[in-house]
Amino acid sequence: MSHSGPDHGQPRSRRNEKGRERNRGARTDRPGTSRGFSASAPAQRKRRADPARLTAFTVLRAVSRDDAYANLTLPAEIRRQRLDKRDAAFATELTYGTLRGTGTYDAILSACVDRPLAELDAPVLDALRLGAHQLLNMRVETHAAVDETVALVRSEIGAGPSGLVNAVLRKVSARPLGEWTERLAEEGQLSGDDALALTHAHPAWVVRALRQSLRLHGRGQQLEALLRADNAAPEVHLVELPGVAEESGQHLGSAAEAGATVSSALEGAAIFRGGDIARLAGTREGQLRVQDIGSQWVTRALAGAELATAAVGSPQPERWLDLCAGPGGKAALLAALAAQREATVLANEPAPHRAELVTRALSAVSPEVWTVRTGDGRTIGEEAGDQGFHRILIDAPCTGLGALRRRPEARWRRTPGDLSGLTALQQELLDAAVGALAPGGLLAYVTCSPHVAETVIQVEDLLRRHPELQLLDAHEPMRAAALPAGRELLAGGDEQAGTETARRCVQLWPHVHGTDAMFFALLQRPLQAS
Numbered sequence: 001m002s003h004s005g006p007d008h009g010q011p012r013s014r015r016n017e018k019g020r021e022r023n024r025g026a027r028t029d030r031p032g033t034s035r036g037f038s039a040s041a042p043a044q045r046k047r048r049a050d051p052a053r054l055t056a057f058t059v060l061r062a063v064s065r066d067d068a069y070a071n072l073t074l075p076a077e078i079r080r081q082r083l084d085k086r087d088a089a090f091a092t093e094l095t096y097g098t099l100r101g102t103g104t105y106d107a108i109l110s111a112c113v114d115r116p117l118a119e120l121d122a123p124v125l126d127a128l129r130l131g132a133h134q135l136l137n138m139r140v141e142t143h144a145a146v147d148e149t150v151a152l153v154r155s156e157i158g159a160g161p162s163g164l165v166n167a168v169l170r171k172v173s174a175r176p177l178g179e180w181t182e183r184l185a186e187e188g189q190l191s192g193d194d195a196l197a198l199t200h201a202h203p204a205w206v207v208r209a210l211r212q213s214l215r216l217h218g219r220g221q222q223l224e225a226l227l228r229a230d231n232a233a234p235e236v237h238l239v240e241l242p243g244v245a246e247e248s249g250q251h252l253g254s255a256a257e258a259g260a261t262v263s264s265a266l267e268g269a270a271i272f273r274g275g276d277i278a279r280l281a282g283t284r285e286g287q288l289r290v291q292d293i294g295s296q297w298v299t300r301a302l303a304g305a306e307l308a309t310a311a312v313g314s315p316q317p318e319r320w321l322d323l324c325a326g327p328g329g330k331a332a333l334l335a336a337l338a339a340q341r342e343a344t345v346l347a348n349e350p351a352p353h354r355a356e357l358v359t360r361a362l363s364a365v366s367p368e369v370w371t372v373r374t375g376d377g378r379t380i381g382e383e384a385g386d387q388g389f390h391r392i393l394i395d396a397p398c399t400g401l402g403a404l405r406r407r408p409e410a411r412w413r414r415t416p417g418d419l420s421g422l423t424a425l426q427q428e429l430l431d432a433a434v435g436a437l438a439p440g441g442l443l444a445y446v447t448c449s450p451h452v453a454e455t456v457i458q459v460e461d462l463l464r465r466h467p468e469l470q471l472l473d474a475h476e477p478m479r480a481a482a483l484p485a486g487r488e489l490l491a492g493g494d495e496q497a498g499t500e501t502a503r504r505c506v507q508l509w510p511h512v513h514g515t516d517a518m519f520f521a522l523l524q525r526p527l528q529a530s
């Protein structure tokens with residue numbers, strides 16, 4: 001992790017966006033940049049917090065106090081503080097980096113504080129984590145990281161704890177991150193996954209789960225690459241919904257002019273590395289949307305997979321179902337693809353506010369194509385009718401361990417105890433979907449988690465409960481949906497997977513495919529019961 005922002009405590013001359021040299025000596029309004037700042041007596045030190053650091057601190061507080069989600073809270077806070085582009089980028093790195101690294105920073109802080117961290121006031125601990133991130137993982141100069149954090153504490157918490165924060169951060173700054181983790185691993189006699197957990201800031205149970213899944217999918221040697229990828233800022237992926245704009249590809253074209261790179265892996269997709277997405281043409285109408293390429297890929301694979309002939313032979317248009325649709329990303333793409341095939345989509349979501357989001361996402365597609373149901377997916381049999389659904393997507397509620405890049409606090413919030421409730425729900429949703437599937441129909445089971453209990457084991461259990469189902473090779477529709485570079489990306493890994501079931505499923509990975517670690521299994525109901 002690194003930050004190359006210009007004026008957050010780095011006393012080097014930097015250029016502004018237009019390439020002009022900034023006169024740093026003349027700028028005294030930016031914290032950490034005014035000359036002699038760190039040398040000034042404490043009483044003369046600035047008491048006002050730097051807006052970017054204040055933004056990050058406010059989000060950290062919301063995450064630890066209210067269980068807020070940083071990816072939702074941060075944009076609102078950036079707007080509230082009216083941060084410019086550079087400060088917004090700095091605040092984002094501060095917030096996301098601090099949250100990702102929390103476990104490791106806490107281990108280091110524990111070695112520098114003379115009492116258990118749990119005895120510190122929560123805001124003080126958040127400020128220390130923020131300071132530790134700047135010292136250990138960003139290119140912020142030591143004096144600025146310490147002084148700015150102390151200024152933040154003075155202004156937001158009070159003068160009381162500022163001495164402690166100053167002293168602790170100075171101890172933290174005594175060695176670089178690598179030395180800290182080596183030393184702590186040695187002292188704690190950590191080895192294997194526990195040492196990796198400390199070095200790469202993942203809980204040990206998550207490291208073990210990722211190792212198990214990588215091994216099952218023929219990628220046993222790639223654990224460190226995956227852990228590193230989880231700690232990198234994700235690229236923003238865009239999708240242009242097919243067939244909804246006046247001219248096909250027009251929004252991707254203008255996004256490319258604004259700096260996006262059109263994907264060579266998947267049609268309709270692009271990668272955007274910075275900039276204001278809301279200003280891209282088509283976003284206001286929901287025709288151009290942010291969506292991980294992995295999500296786009298599995299949606300296109302389900303829409304394009306071949307149905308058994310009798311299921312198609314019906315005079316009725318195909319009926320598609322998105323069983324767990326909120327907030328509607330896949331539903332919108334599915335509906336756009338359905339419109340091109342004269343199919344209809346029922347998008348189901350039990351949480352009313354998320355069902356609203358689904359309706360909003362679908363509004364880019366002709367309303368004749370889709371309907372939203374606000375209900376529990378386990379009662380979907382009520383909607384199956386005589387015919388059933390021809391294509392069903394279950395994008396199941398899951399631990400989300402495949403999206404750690406995007407949800408920086410999630411890894412510390414999840415516990416292994418979450419698995420039993422989630423896997424039980426996944427099982428019930430799968431059974432309900434099987435009951436609603438038309439003869440010859442296709443069922444896509446998708447998770448944004450690579451945990452084997454939610455993926456391959458879930459599919460094996462399903463096949464035991466419903467031996468009539470056929471597990472298709474999910475790579476085929478994925479390859480068919482892909483562009484040449486995407487087909488290449490799909491090669492390897494799963495082909496050497498440990499079990500026949502795993503070989504037939506697709507497991508995407510951030511370090512291989514540049515997507516979330518999304519799992520995709522495709523099952524088919526036979527035309528007639530045998």
Ligand SMILES: C[S@@+](CC[C@H](N)C(=O)[O-])C[C@H]1O[C@@H](n2cnc3c(N)ncnc32)[C@H](O)[C@@H]1O
Pocket residue numbers: 295323324325326327328329330331348349350351354375376377378395396397398425429448
């Ligand atoms: C992984 S998210 C789906 C993401 C969505 N497909 C998208 O691409 O935007 C899982 C969704 O399942 C919903 N869910 C939770 N319990 C459910 C249930 N009993 N039946 C159906 N959906 C459920 C959650 O509210 C959540 O919106």
